Amino acid sequence: MKRIIVNRYKCAYCGACVSVCKFDANELVETYLEIYPEKCTLCMACVKTCPMGALEVVE
């Protein structure tokens, strides 16, 4: 199944990706980004916004 994953070595836990998610499918928990695949529509908004390129789609 396709889903978004976060590369934790690149992620700077800034929260930018959370602000563009229409589906409430991600959350910045303290310094840890959570993605909720059951809510995610793969709209790619977060992937395009991430300043670090820490988000990607995997099969």
Added chain:
Amino acid sequence: MTDYDVVVVGAGPGGSIAAKTAAEKGLDVLLIEKRQEIGVPVRCAEGVSKEDLEKFVKPDKRWIAAEIEKAWIFSPDETKIELSAEKAGNEVGYVLERKIFDRHLARLASKAGAEVRVKTSAVGLRRENGIVRLKIRSLGREEEVTTKIVIGADGIESKVGKWSGIDTTLKLSEIESCVQYLMTNIEFESDVTYFWVGKKFAPGGYIWLFPKGEDAANVGIGVMPSIAEKKAKEYLDEFVRKKFPEGEIVEVVVGGVPINGGLKSAVADNVMLVGDAARFADPITGGGIINAMKSGYYAGITAYEAVVEEDYSAKFLKKYDERWKNDFGKKLERNKKIQEKLLKMDDETFNKIAKSLEGMKIEEFSVKRLVLEVFKKYPKLFWDVKDLIF
């Protein structure tokens, strides 16, 4: 009876000023911050206007890293425009040390009587019989607190708005995707802020250099995801490699800046949003510290009035909307319109404008003044927004 009159979610500048204001008015206030250390990681270039800042706090050497006299703006072909800070109304006068500044403000809130809890997140809210049951997770333990009012000061990643029915989602053309390096081993004037504009440098945004004393500076970039072809970091790396090949990166800062011009309404029943949570950053400069503090103040005052009147409805809290709109709402709207114009200009136009202003003495360091000067030379560029400029 509720546990608190007000719970403020997030201890950035917006939240701390809101908590301080409400506590000074005698309310029972809880300020919660999900991070274990207030202020870090920093998500800011740290530039603020002197006059605006001094309305809230007495400047203190411990959190002022530099004082700024001038701004240099470079067009894509690197023609320079100089703005100097001889008149009032300047956008950047101090470069702060936010790590220390944010903690100072939180301390002011606690001195005023607010209870402060760190490593404590808001994780959900529910309204019941006119009050709020706020679920929090504090050092790993879940609990519920009751409050009359929640002030959402939870920054770019805000959830308080979403939980209470305010749509805060940003489109890809309504956010700046930013990376910044604190750099040493580079040459710059320590009282000048630098800006590089144009698509060549930063599509839909700009590159900045803000000095932090003599030997280090914040060098950063913001790009608009809807038109950028690469990641913010890639653009910045390219710039830094060319401009400062000997520079060392001693700190990395990452973040998003909302540039939609602010929410239409920042209230719901029992809830007010302030600062970045309400999308109050300036659409052109990206500056959001001052508006966060101002809105925090207005939310604190309005919370007090609501508690006195025992009315926490959205209808009553509209007073807060009126207050921030009267203060900076117009400016947000104006700068959003100008920003949309700027977005349409190609690099050639920026070069032409810069050539025509090169060497001119502009004694004020503000977007408004700069746009006015451009308007004098090229009225057409801003013709349909001229009523906003004058």
